[in-house]
Amino acid sequence: MATVKLMTDAEADSIPEVKAVFDDIRETRGSDFINNVWRALAYDPQGLKRTWEHLKSVMAVPGAIDPKIREMIYIAVSAANGCGYCVHSHTAAAKAKGMSEEEHGELMQIIALAGMTNHLVTALQVPVDPEFDAIDT
Known part of the structure; x- marks a missing residue:
């Protein structure tokens, strides 16, 4: 069981910083699915953005x-x-x-x-x- 509430899409849509990250996750992955880790982090929009940008910069870019x-x-x-x-x-x-x-x-x-x-x-x-x-x- 999570120690925080998992943010719904409706809740995310009402917070522009969270909506922007969720939209970027969807676009980057080519999927409408937002996994629970991002939903758990969403209550800290700055932490959500920082974590997603770091993961994206390592896992979703061309490399060796x-x-x-x-x-x-x-x-x-x-x-x-x-x-x-x-x-x-x-x-x-x-x-x-x-x-x-x-x-x-x-x-x-x-x-x-x-x-x-x-x-x-x-x-x-x-x-x-x-x-x-x-x-x-």
Whole structure:
């Protein structure tokens, strides 16, 4: 259950700043659907706008990383951070962008493996090999 009320379209239409963001979400995504995260953020119009603009500037622009891969990365980070909402929404987005069931299965195995080995290395406090120093490569 949400800790805030989810804003309806009728309520959003009465607040110009919120209506503008909802309209931009619809236009950017080519869909009339506004997901609950935006409806929850809508009661803070400045925060809504800031969050949408940041997400849009990373996830909805051309770049070196393919949009499907961006969504898959978002799934992995969301799983690591324990955000079930984001796991679901970005899995749906990745599938809409062409992620296959095989790719999803491999992604789940990579997430599980990385979590396990990250915990092992953290627990063992393994020093980083000089060859892996990102500054020198």
